[in-house]
Amino acid sequence: MTPSARGRGHSADDVARTALRILDDDGLADLTMRRLAARLDVQPSALYWHFPNKQSLLAELSDRIVGQAAPLAHGAGVVAEARALRDALLAYRDGAEVVSSTLALGLGSSAALDRLTAAVAAEGFAPEVAARAATTLLHFVLGFVWHEQQRLQYDSVGVLAPDAGHVPDADFAFGVDLIHRGLHATADARPV
Numbered sequence: 001m002t003p004s005a006r007g008r009g010h011s012a013d014d015v016a017r018t019a020l021r022i023l024d025d026d027g028l029a030d031l032t033m034r035r036l037a038a039r040l041d042v043q044p045s046a047l048y049w050h051f052p053n054k055q056s057l058l059a060e061l062s063d064r065i066v067g068q069a070a071p072l073a074h075g076a077g078v079v080a081e082a083r084a085l086r087d088a089l090l091a092y093r094d095g096a097e098v099v100s101s102t103l104a105l106g107l108g109s110s111a112a113l114d115r116l117t118a119a120v121a122a123e124g125f126a127p128e129v130a131a132r133a134a135t136t137l138l139h140f141v142l143g144f145v146w147h148e149q150q151r152l153q154y155d156s157v158g159v160l161a162p163d164a165g166h167v168p169d170a171d172f173a174f175g176v177d178l179i180h181r182g183l184h185a186t187a188d189a190r191p192v
Contacts, residue, residue, distance in 0.1 A: 010040055012051070012060070016057070019036050020065075021039075022039060023098065024092055027153070028093075028094040033047055055102075055107060056107070058101065058102050059105075059108035062102035062108040065088055065091070065092050065095045065098060066112045067088075067111065068088040069084040069085050069087065069088040070087065072115075075122050076119070077122075077123075078119045081115050081116050082137055082140075083172075083176075085115070089141070089145040090148070090149070093149065094149060095149065096146035096149055097149070100143075100146060103142075113131075113134055116137050119134075120137075123184075136179060137176070144172055144175060
């Protein structure tokens with residue numbers, strides 16, 4: 001069997017699931033098409049049957065990472081949606097970096113932004129305000145988790161001593177609450 005014929009034996013799901021395992025085991029820097037092909041025992045060119053380039057593969061991984069956010073009941077709230085997104089990003093090594101870079105390129109789904117926008121809109125904000133507030137919140141969550149994941153990696157290899165005073169859950173909750181209350185304060189301050 002030729003390498004390209006073997007590559008057709010793997011589904012796009014097989015390729016994406018294997019890529020997620022590499023991401024989790026080795027990190028984004030080591031997720032290369034060559035390494036992925038070797039793990040699947042195919043030539044790198046065989047991967048292009050399913051994903052035309054690495055960016056499209058990363059978009060698929062981003063969608064899968066965001067898709068892991070726990071489904072919440074309608075009206076669960078802005079804070080609950082932000083926490084669910086954070087949990088999904090933390091579930092995969094470099095999850096925030098994958099999602100952030102994919103969104104920056106305009107690839108992948110808008111599921112994370114859509115969920116945050118719906119949560120803000122459910123609190124009575126106009127669609128354009130809800131979209132802008134959700135974008136701000138999404139940027140906060142991605143940046144916070146990216147920093148958190150970097151710190152975890154540095155701690156795990158001994159580059160930095162663990163910071164006993166650092167409480168990421170409390171810091172995250174404070175930031176989300178600050179944005180959420182600021183949104184309401186801005187709306188309350190507008191003349192009617």
